[in-house]
Amino acid sequence: MYKEKEREIHVYMAKLAELAERYDDMVDSMKKVAKLDAGLTVEERNLLYVGYRNVIGARRASWRIISSIEQKEELKGNENNVKLIKGYHQKVEEELSKICRDIIEIIDKHLIPSVGTRDATVFYYKMKGDYYRYLAEFKTGQEKKEASEQSLKGYEAATATANSDLPSTHPIRLSLALNYSVFYYEIMNSPERALHLAKQAFDEAIAELDTSSEESSNDSILIMQLLKDNLMLWTSNLPEDGEEQIIREGTDESADSETNQQTPITELRRSSRIRKPIHRYSPSLNYILLTDRGEPECYEEAMQVDESTKWELAMKDEMDSLSANHTWELAELPKDKRALQNKWVYRIKEEPNGRRHYKARLVAKGFQQKEGIKRSQEEYVRKVIKKFNMHDAKPVSTLLAGDFRLSKDQSSTTEDEKKQMDKIPDIAHAVGVVSRFMSNPEKQHWEAVKWIFRYLKGSSSSALYFRKSETGLQGYVNADNGGDVDKLKLCSASVGLHEV
Structure with a gap:
């Protein structure tokens, strides 16, 4: 009983720390829950994951910034500054090592031994692979080789269970594929293997997406979009014959993987290629990008800033909205047809009290439009007409017939009449004529509104066209x-x- 009460307190404090964006405190609380060796609920598991993701994410972003500045100072020949930066670099790397070793120990000693479900098994082994991968990102020599080997073992163990026990559309299995493919691309320097893993997971999920639940499919669609983004990015980076290859980082779920083929450890190697900054930016611009807290220009930028978690949540909200409103649906590409590309647009909205809202929108790009801008409310009109059972009404061509002579004398006079007319829609937004009787409408006024609906039905495909x-x-x-x-x-x- 005491342990249960203690557990509730730690979980509550973790939630409180998350709201206050004090992720180190959030991690401390969830470590105490994990060490109770009673297994974690899905909610508790996610709290642990989010806490560590934010703690490690901030240090990884710092490491990238310092690396960019160090490279810039080396190009300038500022040896004194380079010496200072290297010392600071080492401090950040020590923090990264401590965080990674910390969560790996928690997973090995407390979480995997007390695991209760197959999806939890996949989750913890994937998480173990992730944090060894984070170590391999900055370690060198033998330490890098050992971290890479352990990361591979974690992903292989997760993959074996995922392939046998989880459907291809399960969000944990998809996120495993996403991170596993990033491991091959960035750590193993094997773009072909990374592309194979990502494409296989995407294609298998597409084939089974209709069979998944709505709640699960929303999460799955978001991760599939990340897989697709990486596939497009990596494919565009494949060099032509004789060209130098430029490595661009893919995105894993933390910036917040599916075959049984074994890869020999001997394939683990340090890249013989020189890693370069993101092609679009110089080192100094990378520094500006990651510190100005502005609005990202593209998906890759959003995943490199400290607020990457907030942008992820904003993207998930957008995907949920698109799915709920049936804006589009996933389908196989018809033969000889070219798919439209898309991009994320990011905006930050600030309230008078200083609170910031992170908004993300998924928009299509790369296609030609006819000159002009068309503004249509056809879908909105259709929903309104259906809501008031006017979808079977006969359309009319005039907005308000001349025989409608509306007067306030026609308004409701009894309470029963007023209650009955409360069921009609707010006619203030229809036209000025009928809106004058909104406060006390009667049947004649409702007939006028129905006429307007009939007009809307007949003209719903019309739109404003600016050119x-x-x-x-x-x-x-x-x-x-x-x-x-x-x-x-x-x-x-x-x-x-x-x-x-």
Whole structure:
């Protein structure tokens, strides 16, 4: 009983630390839970994962920044600065080593021995492979070789269980494929093997995606998008004959893998190629990119900044929204058709109190459009019409028929009538005429609104179209003498269209 209470307190403190973005404290709390040797729930497992991911992610970003600055100072010949940087570099690497060794020990001594489910087994072995990979990123010589070997063993153990016990669309199996392929690309310097792993996992998941649950498929789609991004990036980096190969880092789930083929340890080697900065940026621009806390220009940038976790959550929200609204669906590419590429657009919105909201949007790119901009609300109109059971109504071509003579005298007079009319939609957003009776509508007013719905049904495919034109300003006016039945006023309206 005491242990259960202690466990609840540690989990609560971990959640509190996460909200306060104090991830070192979050890790300390979840380590205490893990050391109880009672196994972790899915929620607790995710808390442990998120805590360590943020703690290690901040140090990995620092290591990259310092590496870029060190390279820049070496190019300038500033030996004194290089000496200072190397000392600072060593300090960060010691922190990285401590964090990685810490979580690996927790996994080996407490988590794997008390594991209760097959997906948890895959999760912990994958996590072990990840943190040995992080060690291999900066270690050299024999230490790098040993870290690489242990990383490979972790991924192989996770893969063996995942292939036999988890469906191809399971998010943990997909994230394993994602990270395993990154391991081959970045640590083993084997782009072909990385491409094979990523493509196999993506193709298998595509074939089975319809059979997965909606909640699981949302997570799966996000990871599949990351797999696709890496495939496109790595394919574009494959050198032509005689060309020098430039290595670009792929993205794993932490910036936050599926075959049984064994790879001999003898294949582990240090690359004979010189690693270069990201092709788009010089070392100094890399430094600016990672420290200005601005809005990333592309997916690769979003995964390198300290806020990578927030951008991941923003991307997941976007994928969930696209899936929930049936914006698109995954399908096999028809023969002889070219798939449109896409890109992520990132924006930070700040509230008056200083709080920042991270927004991500997935947009298509690389295709031609006709000149002009088309603004359509066809889908919105369709939903509104269906909501009020007007989808079977006969369409009309005029917005409001002339025989609708609306007056406030037609408004509800009893409480029963008012309650009945509360069921009609808010007509203030329809047209100005009927909105005058919104506070106390009656049946005649509702009939006018239904007429508007019928008009919308008939014109839902129409849209505003903006384009260049030689025509200047055009004006239109209409008047209805005595159109206001209550005050017998002249009702007129005008609109001006300026085509540019």
